[in-house]
Amino acid sequence: MYINFSREQEVCILSLNRPRTNSLHQDLLDELYAAITEISQDKTTKTVILTSSLPFGFSSGLDLGSFQGAHAAFVENVYNAVYKTFQIIQSITASPKIYIAALAGPVIGSGASIALACDLRIAAAGTWFWLPDPQYGGLLGDGGLVRLAQIIGTGRAAVLALTNERINLDTADKWGLLYKTAPREKLMKTARTAAARLCGLSGKTLGYHKKILNQTPPLHFPGEALQMVLHSPETYLRFQSYIKQK
Numbered sequence: 141m142y143i144n145f146s147r148e149q150e151v152c153i154l155s156l157n158r159p160r161t162n163s164l165h166q167d168l169l170d171e172l173y174a175a176i177t178e179i180s181q182d183k184t185t186k187t188v189i190l191t192s193s194l195p196f197g198f199s200s201g202l203d204l205g206s207f208q209g210a211h212a213a214f215v216e217n218v219y220n221a222v223y224k225t226f227q228i229i230q231s232i233t234a235s236p237k238i239y240i241a242a243l244a245g246p247v248i249g250s251g252a253s254i255a256l257a258c259d260l261r262i263a264a265a266g267t268w269f270w271l272p273d274p275q276y277g278g279l280l281g282d283g284g285l286v287r288l289a290q291i292i293g294t295g296r297a298a299v300l301a302l303t304n305e306r307i308n309l310d311t312a313d314k315w316g317l318l319y320k321t322a323p324r325e326k327l328m329k330t331a332r333t334a335a336a337r338l339c340g341l342s343g344k345t346l347g348y349h350k351k352i353l354n355q356t357p358p359l360h361f362p363g364e365a366l367q368m369v370l371h372s373p374e375t376y377l378r379f380q381s382y383i384k385q386k
Contacts, residue, residue, distance in 0.1 A: 142168040143175050144193050150186040150339040151332065152179055157193040163203035164250055166217070169224040172254075176228060180235045186343050187335040188239045190258055191328065197245015198255065201272070204383055214379065215370040218278070219363075225250045225282035226361045229257040233287075233354045236347030238338050242331035243267050244324055253284025256291065259350060260319040262334065263309055264327040269317070270306040277378035279369040281362045290357075292316055 144155040154175055156162040179185050192198045202225075207217035232239050232254075241258035247269045255261060273280045280301070289297040292315045299305060312318050322330040338346065369375055 141171070143171045145175060147185070148332070149336075150184060151189060151335045152182075152185045152187075153189045153191065154179075155191050155193040156199060159194065161196050161200035161246075162192055162194055162198065162251065163200045163205075164221065164225070165203040165206040166221055166224065168203075169221060169228065173224060173228050173231065176231045176235070179237060180231065185237055186339045188237050189242055189328075189331045189335055190239055190254070191242035191331065192244065197267070198241075198243045198247045199249075199251025200246055201249025201251045202278075204276070204379065208383065211371075211373075211376050214376060215367070218370055219366060222250070222279075222282050222366060223361060223363070225253060225284075226359070228254060229283040229287065230359055232257040233283075233350075233359065236343070236350065238335075238346055238350065240319075240331055240335055240338075242327050244327055246270070248272065249278075249280065250282055250284065253280065253282045253287065256284050256287040260334065261317060262320045262322060262327065262331050263312065263318050264322055264324040265309060266324065267309045267312070268306050269300065269312055271300045272304065272382075274302065274304045275378075276382035277369065277372070277375035279362070279366050281366045283359045283361075286357060286359055 142158045144157045146153045158168050179188055202221055207214055239258035241255040241261045243255055243261060244264040244267055247255050249272055252269050252271060271280055285301055296315050313321055320330055
């Protein structure tokens with residue numbers, strides 16, 4: 141089990157729990173997608189908190205090490221993982237439930253995409269965001285870039301998408317990426333308080349407001365572009381080099 145599931149009245153808590161860094165391999169992604177699908181059909185749940193059980197932080201992104209192999213196998217494995225992440229993001233954004241990401245430490249790559257899919261983000265001191273795809277030659281085609289541009293605008297999204305630079309908590313907060321910040325030891329208390337408050341509001345209104353906010357632009361999976369990137373020999377070489385550096 142890579143996802144810890146708990147319920148507190150009308151709030152569900154999903155905690156990523158894959159030692160050591162919550163790196164996203166296929167089994168974790170499949171499990172997370174199944175949990176989100178189940179919650180979407182649950183009439184009791186109004187708010188979902190998505191967080192991590194590990195002291196490391198939220199997630200180091202895709203587990204590139206689990207995709208190693210010949211070039212053809214690499215292409216298939218990475219493509220499937222990116223597409224599953226896309227499905228997770230679609231499910232979160234289409235759900236009438238309100239999702240709160242409670243974040244700490246590194247929020248990287250597709251882990252960042254999943255956090256961006258949530259409606260609100262609460263982050264602890266020491267949280268930082270990074271999209272490393274330009275370094276290892278990947279393509280963040282899972283919907284995360286669309287969500288990022290929706291939240292903070294194209295100009296600021298370009299800083300993360302094009303420069304390979306990381307942004308810290310202060311910058312993320314200044315740019316409007318966050319709903320609240322909290323000390324690390326008070327992160328979950330802050331998230332639970334926010335979730336409980338949302339549960340006291342009109343669920344129908346929140347669900348429809350969310351639908352209106354997320355209706356444009358619709359998420360589109362860039363399958364052809366992802367295939368072109370992954371089939372490139374340069375991408376494969378960059379991937380191998382990146383794995384050795386980790």
